[in-house]
Amino acid sequence: MTSKNFLLTSLFCALWGIGISGSVLAESQTPPALESLRNLNAEAPTRRALNIQRWQTAEGARVLFVEAHELPMFDLRLTFAAGSSRDGTLPGLALMTNALLNEGVADKDATAIAQTFEGLGAQFSNGAYRDMALVSLRSLSATEQREPALALFQQVVSQPSFPADALERIRNQLLAGLEQQKQNPAKLASLELFSRLYGQHPYSIPTEGTFESLPRIDEAQVRQFHQQGYAAGNLVIALVGDLQRSEAEQIAAQLSAVLPKGPALPALPEPQAPVAGRYQVEYPSQQTHVLMAQLGIRRTDPDYAALYLGNQILGGGGFGTRLMEEVREKRGLTYGIYSRFSPMDAPGPFSISVQTRAEQTEGTLALIQKLVQDYLAEGPTQEELDRNQREITGSFPLSTASNADIAGQISNIGFYNLPSSFLEDFTRQIQQLTVQQVKEAMQRHLSPEQFVIVTAGPKVAQQPLPEPSADAPKAEPLGVPEH
Template sequence: MNERNALRYGLLGLALLVLLTVTREDAAAPPAKPAEAGKLESLTELNGQAPTRRDLQIQTWQTAEGAKVLFVAAPQLPMFDLRLTFAAGSSQDDGVPGLAMLTNAMLNEGVPGKDVGAIAAGFENLGAQFSNGAYRDMAVASLRALSAPEIREPALKLFATVVGQPTFPEDALGRIKNQVMAGFEYQKQDPGKLASLELFQRLYGEHPYAHPSDGNETSIPAIGREQLQAFHAKAYAAGNAVIALVGDLSRSEAEALVAQVSAALPKGPALPRIAQPEPPQAGASHIDFPSEQTHLMLAQLGIDRRDPDYAALYLGNQIFGGGGFGTRLMEEVREKRGLTYGVYSGFSAMQARGPFMINLQTRAELSAGTLQLVKDLLRDYLEEGPTQKELDDTKRELAGSFPLSTASNAAIVGQLGTIGFYDLPLDYLETFMAQVQALDVEQVKAAMARHLDPDSLVIVTAGPDVAQQPLPPPSDKPAEQPTGVPEH
């Protein structure tokens, strides 16, 4: 799900936050203390305190058709952001891989009286932006426009028609299928993609998360217009929708806006939640591919989005491999040994248990040793836990960058969509960082050990079969990486 966040940027992120307060591209978080009009605050004025996050004051209600609404009034800019999130991702494909993706991709290809060109021109002439996408858990459709009634009303009318009454024209369906099929051919030349496909298949088996969101070469050609219509009627129903709205609107204007959108959607209830997957068979598999580097992917089942250990696992993973430079993985694998350009780990928490993954690529002749090193680093981290310094440094970094999660209307509408879709508490953004800051070393260590087991890893590698060499010893000045762009 394409579900890849802005909490990593530290002081650079804070500088961006300051810029956002004056660019008017979007609404930004208020300053940490009162400032004179037109005056930019410096980081020194924070005096060691974490910058403040916007007070969202989330309002929520349900439409007559059953859609869940989350609204934040943001009068700072004369615009609004609207996002519809449906439980209509590939996990709902029901044996037809790619059905959810094609349905979402076809939304703006035709409506009664308008083809794709007329739809695009309609939004463009209003200065409005339409966007959409489909992932494993969800499908989304979004609108950004000025909030003045002469712009808002026609933009909203067109958006409601696109989301509620797509005609799925045959010519557009054929064109998009051809594009998807061409993408499958490209994937065959990408060892990282091949490894990812096999990893999810091995990790999830018969579970709906196992197959790729884009479908496959067999399923896509067979999908017909009638299947898209049936999926839309079921999965894009108002009762299956979360409507997130942020902008320069009163409560009454917001209620009228979402009522119009909700009424335009098909009538129907929320779809059942995805069942939890069964634990996979651990072990390694290899894809032979003629490349200079080998892709390494290690994974096991992680957590769902409502797991009570989410905050502890988020913090623990930031220290281990989720925070970029300065993490255990980057320090040991790249900085001390020069084995990779980047190595990362992360929990993808979804409706059901999403994966915990570690991925990197390294020189083919060093792949076996690098794989063992990463496994040893994970085992050591689970046994020892983070140091107090690692914990304190990461907490400080997260506190400094957290305001970016609500620094713009676009960021806020994304947060509202997540809160609504995963049924998180309305005060989630307030409580999450408090939970993170309250954690100690033993709590983080215990949470990571509860959910991860180095002996249960599913491992997929993709690269050439070559004679292996021993790893270089750790050094303050490791050998330089080879020049050029790494293979992907």
């Protein structure tokens, strides 16, 4: 191994808080250039400093800009508050509108649009989610590539033609996807969970639409949604790359000027607390999907860092978490079990997901409930806290490793009205948190009695769980995970 390759290996290991194998050391015959994070006295590794510049266009679009001249390119991300939570009585409307943007403009069809971007070395992407709709462009920053790429991008976002044949094709694709969902127990469980968790709140709306709603969506409704959801006042513009401030201002101003005129859409309502309970989705299978959830937090919650750290210890960090250790490693009940907070504009869910043998569903569920109850009551250990603080602060620099990563970070900062110092604040808060603070934050926001539980699988006779083993579990998970 060359010294350069060894340095890269050492850097990766240091960032992720892991050691370097003996075989690497033997081959190198030199000590590692970087030490493990255990020897950094809890100090965060150096990460890319960001100077986030912010302003607002005349039409009300919020702009966040980071100059980065290392590469001759730039990333542009538009974030509209136009996700499925704005669908109203037509689930799937936000997704269809977003998918149709690059299907045609006045002088180009979808093929010509794709070929033009490709010929300029530019990349276009888009997507719609519960909170937001995204449209992104990556382009070379040289004028001869930048200007035509931006011109087409502006046309696609502001003046899509919504061709009838494309609308029918996308509708049929979504309907076909709904048919496929009938064979996906994990998706069926997720749909049932969001329906039970959010009731009449807009977050209960299926992003992909329904069999009843998709046939009712026509061109007029898509155009109306575009007029309101893709208005300049409903937009956050994130720009990162090889641009001067004056160039960024010009790009943002031109984009904002050509979009529909209109204000930001109203804030989403507060969801009502769901009724805790257990719900079964019948599905013929050898395994059962188990989803547990309760209302979590908004993206702006001051406990965000403490909850992020607390969840990494519980089940968000993969191997080494409480849930993974007890459910997989000691008992072999699953290939993987994960927990997560999904903070959004309104309180998003805290969820736990696992897939296990159908005959061990009840025992696995009871075990998870007991693990969560004990964790909320006792909090993490100091060793768990120290290890996860090292891992989070060590890996966090990777979240701003590329211009696209930075564009994603600052678009979220703008969309959720977070301070420009959010990234620095987050790492500092993670480092300073104590066991007691993490425990109290988790207790403030979670209750072991408030879970909405959905299981998707068959009703079969149940078997007792195997005893925990410090060695290999007595029973391995059945087959590969389904779907």
